[in-house]
Amino acid sequence: MKITALEETKDNLNETIRNQKEELKTKNQDADQIRQDYNTIKEELENKRKEYTKLSNEKNHSDERMKQLQEEVNQLEIKENNYKNVLKQLDNMSFMDRILGRYPEDIKELKG
Numbered sequence: 001m002k003i004t005a006l007e008e009t010k011d012n013l014n015e016t017i018r019n020q021k022e023e024l025k026t027k028n029q030d031a032d033q034i035r036q037d038y039n040t041i042k043e044e045l046e047n048k049r050k051e052y053t054k055l056s057n058e059k060n061h062s063d064e065r066m067k068q069l070q071e072e073v074n075q076l077e078i079k080e081n082n083y084k085n086v087l088k089q090l091d092n093m094s095f096m097d098r099i100l101g102r103y104p105e106d107i108k109e110l111k112g
Contacts, residue, residue: 089104097103 086107089107090098093103
């Protein structure tokens with residue numbers, strides 16, 4: 001009877017060891033899967049950060065370019081207004097003033 005009880009205990013222990021090994025194997029597989037998922041998420045996060053930085057830089061460049069273009073437009077509008085004023089002054093001049101070259105100071109400054 002002692003031998004049978006010892007054998008039964010031995011079998012139970014061996015079964016418990018097998019079960020624990022299988023559980024450990026399953027847990028290791030789960031841990032590997034979690035590590036893989038973590039690495040995938042980490043890579044995706046890094047890619048999203050790079051993409052965000054790229055888009056942010058493109059937006060900043062676009063904003064800067066738009067400011068430059070707006071300044072150019074403003075300067076051209078100022079020039080256009082100056083020329084319109086000169087043309088109005090020329091239109092208001094008499095024919096004789098034009099022939100004699102008696103232009104207003106604004107027009108003389110344009111020649112220089």
